Amino acid sequence: MMIKSSYSGMMYSHDFQLWYTYFNRRLKIGWSPQDLSFLLGKPDHAYLDFEKLFEVPKFLLSESILMDRIYACSEVVPMEFFREPYEGSTERIVRVKVVEDEVKWYYKIELGWTFQRGKDKPAAPLLSLEEWKPEINLLLESDAMIHVRSRLEGLFSRGEFEEGRSSWELFQNVRHTGLSKLIIYPRHLKNCLYQMIQQGKIVVRIVDDRYCFSSVK
Template identity: 70%
Template sequence: MKTAHIIKSSYSGMMYSRDFQLWYTYLSRRLNQGWSPQDLSFLLGKPDHFYMDFEKMFQVSKFLSAESLLLDRVYISSEVVPMAFHLEPYEVSTERIVRVKIEEDDVKWNYTIEIPWRFELGKKCSAAPLLYMEEWKAEKDLQLESDAMIHVRGKLDFLLDKKILERGKSSWELFQEVCTTGLSQLTIYPRHLKNCLYTMIQQGKIVVRNVENRYCFSSIV
């Protein structure tokens, strides 16, 4: 019987309880959408590593201050995962260490998140819980991938023909334009848009610019 090959890794970072609540919310949203960290970096108009730095807890407060509003627009949601943290009367909110342990096998990643806070349970409080999440690896169907790329390219060509891209559009704005297909079996992911845009850049049909420190795509006039 074949034994699954498991790779273990971990990382940690310091954050306030409110920042952790948002960090956990955005991780949950990403996994529910089936997007990768690179997908989020692209939708935020940033280099590939940008969102992964946030998930690995690098300068979380700074990231949230700059990106929360746009992330909520990307997800079309501002709902936060409910968490009631317990503080004793003598305690103040301080940064504490959060640890994430990952076990990766052939089909998924298992996340175990260790937090230092206790949760309120009515008039009582519970011990610091362990939080578990799963991220399944994508099984790419070549035909569906091809159909998705054809769909996105058709939408982008339409935008070019109508001169809608003359003033430029951000990654997330373009994703809103192309993500609806009307077909239940066809899901458009940010990577499909990214690949199409970069192909069209190579073909000299679209140019990418840095506008207010974010990528912006426009037609070549």
């Protein structure tokens, strides 16, 4: 069974370049939109709204710096848009068509621009992209949760939560395992943190409009 959907938005070419860069990065690293929202310290829908082309300039203005830190990368996908000499910079429509089946999402991006072509010009970016649906291995999921929980308990016992820690800071402390097969995803951290909240060890607060996790005082 295939499910089809689409969404669209108006933006300037520079904003599209950044939107595409972050979209492409997410697909390559294998995180979900909810993973990104969590690392940004925002509700689940926050990053997904951006990816669905809602208020793209506003999101980029407030989140680009942290997004680059999250990915440890500030390199933008190169692209050069064709413009007639008399044309100014104008907003144009971007539309994304999505086809979902049992194993993948297929994205087709339609633009109101064309790209410059030539020997010294960057190659046009791929406008048809795919995202595999995650395959959950219960044993690896269990190992990941055990690893993250152990790291968090260590941080908690050393008083690292007393001043409050952001999702992104905590992820840096738990993501490296030294095992090539054991990959830690932001969802593992999120689940473990909410277990600690249920146990009454920590609470979640909002600091500077982002979620912050701190010990109960």
